[in-house]
Amino acid sequence: MVQPELSPQSVEDFRHNYLLLKTEISKRIVGYDDNIDQVLTAMFAGGHVLLEGVPGLGKTLIVRTISEATHLAFSRIQFTPDLMPADITGTNILVEDDRGNRTFRFQPGPIFANLVLADEINRATPKTQSAILEAMQEQGVTAGGTTHPLPLPFWVLATQNPIEMEGTYPLPEAQVDRFFFKVDVLPQGEDQLVQIIDRTTTDDQIEIQPVLDAQAVLTMQHTVRQVMVAEFVKRYAARLTLGTHPDSPFATAATRQFVRFGVSPRGVQTLILGGKVKALLAGRYTVSCEDIRAVARPALRHRVIRNFEGEAEGVSTDSVVSSLIESLAEPAA
């Protein structure tokens, strides 16, 4: 299918669809505007999202609501320690046809969906985690020497609980890096809790209508890629990324003190793609430095590896990124 060229209409359509989807989600989700924006930004930028938060904050509900608001094939995988990779990716099974011939046939796992909810991903063993992370990266599953492409759009929303350490397998840094954004789901305020009470403790049913189909999502993802980025914005994103490296000239004092490893090139890609979504939402055809800053925290926070001092001091990667954003000047010459 031929994708439309970037035009005022395509930008308007993007904004319209985005707002439509967000409005639909907001019917059920109270608050979390920023979180929903981050999740949808990652969705239209073609990236996967890791939602981290204590139990009961609505992480799973957000994902489920998104699936209901879109005509996307949705599957949910509850990660447990005994979950095997084949349970996710699928496996070759022996089947017998009408004539009695037995053949192996690939039985796709729950990962073969447009929207996959990897609930409590850190409860599975690293082997199982690797299976889904490989699929996320490759956009396909290899079984019995055959690669099976995943349906497009393919989007994984993983959740994890940061407080329970027993019986969990924290995701290795290399695998966390594959997530486009890491969204911190924080407790809501009083007003939001009152609204949650109203919405969930009555017999009122909130109907979520699907507003987008897969094709619309793909079109929107294509529109995002058409947004252009000027040299100075690219340099700003690059400097921001380099600023997370302790030995970089752009590094801040906090970076030098508390960071062990900085952000990989995936980080700068994430900044630009996230910035493009933000630019479209602002009705622009080009990315601004402000767009980069808007996506910097969710894009970089899980890619910055703290050193021992940083962990001992309890310094969050968010504060490191924030100090970098505040201190780094935009290219002006």
Place this chain on the structure above:
Amino acid sequence: MEPRQISDVLAGLKRRQRMLNSAAWGLRGLFAGSIIALVTASGFAIAGFEPGVDRPWNLFWLVPASGCLGLLLGALRRIDALQLARALDHAADSEDRFTSAMQLVGHHRRERVQLIVVDAMHHISGVEAKRVLPFSTPKVGRWLPGVIGAFALLLWLAPGRNTTAALSPEPEVTAEQWRELEEKFSRELKRNYEAPKSHVEKELHERLKQLTSSLARQPEKKQVLAGIAKMRTDIEKRRRELKTGNLNMKQAAAALQSSELLKKLAELLKKGDYANASEELKRLAEQLKASKVNPTAAELEAIAKDFERLARELSEHEGLHKNCEQCASAAAALNQQELADALQRLSKQLDENREDLKQCESLCKACSSLDDLEQMLSRMKSNKQCSVCQGKNSGQCPACSGSSALAGFVQRPGSKKGGLKAGTGTAAKWDRGGLNDNLQKNIASGVPDQERGGTQSTVSKTLSADERADSALAFKEKYVKLVQQAEADLALENIPFTYRDFLRRYFSGIKPQEKRPDASGDPAESVRE
């Protein structure tokens, strides 16, 4: 079209930025210039402004000069287009649209670029360059009025400028004075050298004329005095080379005043006509020998006296002196024949030394002219401000008064104890080695008041024994010197103790006695010699 719009917008912004840079750097330049001028002027103020020295008004020009330099530097500063574009985006609140358009204008995705440019131009439309690049006074601009004010105050408080002193120092002798001197001396030369007789006289006349013409160029007074001294040295050297030495025959001729027979000879000598003088002596000798002239004893005695005086005047020349003495002896002995012979020898001697005497006469004449010129110079009032009385040499101050013995020896402000030391004076201040009154008093300070005759003036004429000339030294002053010398000798203990009282009694005996104040008559008569 769109890229051109972007470049047009940028060009407008660049013009504005250049103007702002010039203004800001101009202010910085003014500030820097003011600071430098203030510091320098403060340094002058602390060091103290010398009277007559131009005060640092010229430093004022440093301020606008540095301002202009700042303007130039500001105008030449590099202007970055990205900075301007970002400023425009900031002013238009266009979220980096214009900057992105500017940087993406050359991208191969022309449709998208056009979309971006149109969007950017739409968002920045109506934004004026003034809003994009507002003028903000640099921090130094706030301090500038204060610094300039302080500098102006410092200049205002500084001593006044002495423009005349700064422009040209006042000459010691004015042009008018030089002209007067030249005219006066020229007249003097014309009178003295109406018809130069010898080549030496001509040569000296020429040199004097050169000296006169140099006055027209208004030289320094000391230059003229140096010229005079040089010429005088030269004359003295030439006079020493002559056999006649320092003989002044014209002056010597004045000794021939008693005898009637020698009157013609005296006149010829006074005229410097030595050839005829020699002839006159020869003729007189012949007449005496031939007894054509028979002088009386009184006449011969007068001749003897005249020749005796002449011999003394010509003592520097052995031959003339001896012949004159012989003439005097012969005349005194009333020996007519011997006188005739002596006159003949004198005539011959005079004839032999004729040229030398003429040269000597010329040299003396030139020397006299130089003396005249020197006196004229010394009589001229200096135009320079006197450092003692701070006046224009009114003559009332002993330092600037030309006739004062203290001239050149008064301790000036700032000079060290003891006044001007040897070697620091000028020829103009030379007092010919004379002692001033104070020094004279100091010399006599060892003599008691009684011996010095109190404070009353006792100056009188003292005739010499032979009554040839007047003595200018008063006996009383001479007495004081003698007493002083005697006391100095007594102090050395070279004289036996028993003789000391005798010596003192002797001086007591010759002590001049003064006339009482109520007594009348010539003070000279009251002085016992």
